[in-house]
Amino acid sequence: MFTCSKTYTDVPFAHRQHRHSGHCAFVHGHNWTFTFVFGCNALDENGFVVDFGDLKYIRRWFDDNLDHACVFNRDDPLRESLVAAAPAAYKVYIVENCSAEGLAKHLHETVGELVKKKTHGRVFIVEARVQEDARNSATYHP
Numbered sequence: 713m714f715t716c717s718k719t720y721t722d723v724p725f726a727h728r729q730h731r732h733s734g735h736c737a738f739v740h741g742h743n744w745t746f747t748f749v750f751g752c753n754a755l756d757e758n759g760f761v762v763d764f765g766d767l768k769y770i771r772r773w774f775d776d777n778l779d780h781a782c783v784f785n786r787d788d789p790l791r792e793s794l795v796a797a798a799p800a801a802y803k804v805y806i807v808e809n810c811s812a813e814g815l816a817k818h819l820h821e822t823v824g825e826l827v828k829k830k831t832h833g834r835v836f837i838v839e840a841r842v843q844e845d846a847r848n849s850a851t852y853h854p
Contacts (some may be wrong), residue, residue, distance in 0.1 A: 715838055716761040719747040723774050727783040727810040730790065739782060739794070744815075745843035746774070748823060749853075752835045762820055762827075769830060770823055781805045783815070816842040816852035 726741035748770075752761045781803040782792040795802045807818045820840035829837050839853035 713751050713753055713840075714755055715749050715751045716760050716764075717747055717749045718762070718764060718767055718770070719745060720771060720774055721745045723778055725781045725783055725805075728785075728788065728790075729811060730788045732787060732802075734818040741843045744778075744845075747841040747843075748819075748827075748837055749841075750827065750835050751838040752831075754834065756834070761832070766830075769826060773823065773826060777805055783807060783810045785810050785814075793795045801843065804813045812848060812850035813843045813846050816850045820852045820854070848851060 722756045723744045724741060725744065726739050729736040731737075736831065750762050755761065756763070771824075771829065782795075784794075786808055791804075791806070795804055807814060809815075809817070813832050818840065819841075820837050824837040826837045827837055839851060841849055841851045843849040845846075
């Protein structure tokens with residue numbers, strides 16, 4: 713297997729850990745960094761796993777879905793009332809688990825599907841790493 717990686721930096725968005733007993737239960741934001749390790753068994757005609765110049769569709773996905781969004785857990789009991797109080801103030805993105813670990817798994821699956829579609833199944837995501845600001849990170853690889 714061949715691998716390469718691409719990092720997307722400074723994606724600002726907020727989240728709320730509604731089960732947390734401390735300050736993480738409040739809506740708060742971070743500048744997030746995402747690193748994907750791409751894998752394949754056969755290189756393309758240029759000798760690449762992926763052509764880094766052709767990955768703009770992933771950045772667009774971040775811009776459309778997460779940039780300046782508020783990410784909520786699907787089961788957050790306050791999500792609907794928070795958004796309803798000021799619907800124009802929220803760009804909402806809903807996941808099963810908005811922790812760094814949960815986001816790593818979600819992005820592995822979501823971006824992985826985009827990559828498979830774009831490369832007709834030749835390339836897959838080996839690992840997704842999510843960094844919350846500069847100090848904390850989580851990694852998912854099945």
